[in-house]
Amino acid sequence: MSVAAFLKQLPEAFNPEAAVGTDCVLQFNTSEPVYATIKDGSCTITEGTARDPDVTLIMEDDDLVALMKGELNGMTAFMTGKLQVEGDLMLGQRLQGFFDQSKLG
Known part of the structure; x- marks a missing residue:
């Protein structure tokens, strides 16, 4: 599985209770850049580079x-x-807590 395909699982593993009050953009720079947008209790994944993560x-x-x-x-x-x-x-340190690791394959 490619890293981009792996990261596309993040919305399913997202734990909105862990991210209450957090609106942010998380950029993952790997061989296939992807960014996650956490806003209003949801998480979306977009391929590419965010304008201002x-x-x-x-x-x-x-x-x-x-x-x-x-x-x-x-x-x-x-x-x-x-x-x-x-x-x-500080946001980087909190990142793992936003996702249920058991749901990531």
């Missing part, structure tokens, strides 16, 4: 999949250089 995660495809599935610790990935974050670091 709140936070951008830059990672290798396999590392991003492992991060989103909970198989790779975000802080460890950041400290070892596997993850680069641009923009709102």
